[in-house]
Amino acid sequence: MAGHSSIVEKITTIVAPIVKAQQLELVDIEFKHEGHANFVRIFIDKPEGVTLDDCQNVSRECEVVLDIENIIYTQYVLEVSSPGLDRPLKTRMDYARFRDRLVRLKTYRAFEGRKKFLGYLQGLTEESSDSSSLVTIITQEGETIQIPFELITSARLEVEF
Helix, strand or coil: CHHHHHHHHHHHHHHHHHHHHHCCEEEEEEEEECCHHHEEEEECCCCCCCCHHHHHHHHHHHHHHHHCCCCCCCHHHHHHHHECCCECCCCCHHHHCCCCEEEEEEEEEEEEEEEEEEEEEEEEEECCCCCCEEEEEECCCCCCEEHHHHHHEEECCCCCC
């Protein structure tokens, strides 16, 4: 898998400036083999939401630069889209930006007897250098839970109806 992650890193290095130049946020990049095809998926966002034009512009520019750089040695399908309503939280800034939103967190090992948590995000606290940062959520039952940031393997916004 080392090759896979280095391809994603190389794609990120190429794509990030293109996305930023269009005043968009690069949320995530995936490189996956599905069925008989390889996919490069670029997820972009902006506060007012991504338009079809945003996706087409990023796609057009990325396609040209990725072809010139020739870092992907196989045929692939390039997809550019918004991360959706259940977007992942990837950066520390996301934990501040989406405060008070309902989130689903998963940890790589049990914390307080479980690995899955659902609650309203209260933010990420920066702790002193000798301890970790904590993600604070308030469950729907009103319980406050502080989860060490480094235990979290995935965090996504939950869609509320």
